[in-house]
Amino acid sequence: METALTELLKTGDEEREKRGLVYTPSEISGQVDLWKTTLERFENRLDDIRPFIKRALKKRAPIICTGAGTSEFIGYCVEGLLRKNLRVPVNVFSTTKIVTSPFDCFIEGSNALLISFARSGNSPESIGAVEIADMVSDRIQHLIITCNKDGNLKKRAAGKQNSLVFCLDEGTDDRGLAMTSSFSNMVIAAQMLSYIFNFSDYSGLFGDIVIAGRNILLKAPDVVKKISGLKFDRAVFLGNGGNFGTAGFFVTALRHSNR
Numbered sequence: 001m002e003t004a005l006t007e008l009l010k011t012g013d014e015e016r017e018k019r020g021l022v023y024t025p026s027e028i029s030g031q032v033d034l035w036k037t038t039l040e041r042f043e044n045r046l047d048d049i050r051p052f053i054k055r056a057l058k059k060r061a062p063i064i065c066t067g068a069g070t071s072e073f074i075g076y077c078v079e080g081l082l083r084k085n086l087r088v089p090v091n092v093f094s095t096t097k098i099v100t101s102p103f104d105c106f107i108e109g110s111n112a113l114l115i116s117f118a119r120s121g122n123s124p125e126s127i128g129a130v131e132i133a134d135m136v137s138d139r140i141q142h143l144i145i146t147c148n149k150d151g152n153l154k155k156r157a158a159g160k161q162n163s164l165v166f167c168l169d170e171g172t173d174d175r176g177l178a179m180t181s182s183f184s185n186m187v188i189a190a191q192m193l194s195y196i197f198n199f200s201d202y203s204g205l206f207g208d209i210v211i212a213g214r215n216i217l218l219k220a221p222d223v224v225k226k227i228s229g230l231k232f233d234r235a236v237f238l239g240n241g242g243n244f245g246t247a248g249f250f251v252t253a254l255r256h257s258n259r
Contacts, residue, residue: 005029005221024176031181032213037169038185039206042192045166046199049143052164053086053113053196056141061111062089066098068123070179070252071186075117076245078190085194098129106136115143115190119173119182121151130156145189147173147182178253184213187245 008016008025016022042049057063063082065075075092083090093105095116106112114133118126121144130153133140142163144153149167157163172185188209195202235254239247 001218003218003221004225005217022176023174024178024180027174027176027181028178029217030171031184032210032217034169034171034181034185035188035206035210035213037171038188039192039203041168042166042189043199043203046196048164049166049193050196052141052143053193056111056113056143057086057088059111060088061113061141062091063113063115064105065090065092065115065117065190066095066126066129067117068095068126070183070249071117071119073245073248073252074183074186074190075115076248077187077242078194078245080241081191081194085198086196095123095125095129099125099132102132102136106133106140109137109139111139111141112137113141113143115145115193116153117186117190118144118146118148118151118153119179119186120148121146121153122148126153127156134162143193145186147185178256180253183249 005025005028008021009029011019011021011025013022016025063086065079065082066072067074072092072094079090079092082088091105098105112133114130116126116130130142130144133142140162142157142160144157144163144165145168146154146165147168147170148154149170154165154167157165166189168182168185168189172182174180174182192199192202235251237247237250239245
């Protein structure tokens with residue numbers, strides 16, 4: 001089926017480079033296929049992740065989700081699901097807030113699970129958030145979900161007993177400014193995490209999630225193309241629940257795409 005997205009994929013390399021579309025169309029188009037890879041990787045790590053999460057959340061320790069840039073909004077997409085399924089307090093703070101106001105985010109000396117979402121894992125504030133968290137409390141556990149196997153955040157966690165890294169397929173490490181595949185795949189990984197103690201329930205839902213994703217890729221591009229043709233100089237994104245995070249992501253992505 002021909003859509004505005006498939007038209008972009010057929011555009012010549014020179015024209016795509018001129019329009020700043022070298023990577024983004026293919027990253028948008030291919031992200032749903034990578035969801036399956038993310039599921040397979042997560043399933044293969046269940047024996048590592050499950051006991052780590054069980055230990056980290058003993059005595060109902062809170063979860064704190066963090067990320068830099070668009071990665072911050074992953075936490076907002078899944079905080080309700082994490083709270084509902086894991087039955088612990090969940091908060092979302094940007095890496096910038098943790099770095100500048102750590103005692104607004106952590107209770108000194110207390111247990112917590114800090115989940116860091118990071119595409120590259122090389123942002124200085126991502127490293128700083130993890131380091132400062134450890135300064136506030138030596139009882140914090142770190143789960144790092146990243147798209148870059150060679151990132152500094154992953155390297156820092158190597159060999160540390162209080163840290164576990166879940167690395168996504170390198171195809172999710174977006175090179176385009178919109179960061180679509182990295183974002184959606186880290187959201188999928190975090191959804192899986194919320195079902196860590198009853199993973200078969202998520203596996204049963206996953207087929208429908210993939211179908212929904214493919215349907216969006218079929219229908220949304222033409223709608224977006226039509227909207228982009230309108231005359232406007234301001235965009236407002238609204239979202240409730242998990243879609244609040246999606247709205248925040250699109251605000252940032254639109255800014256990046258119109259630099």
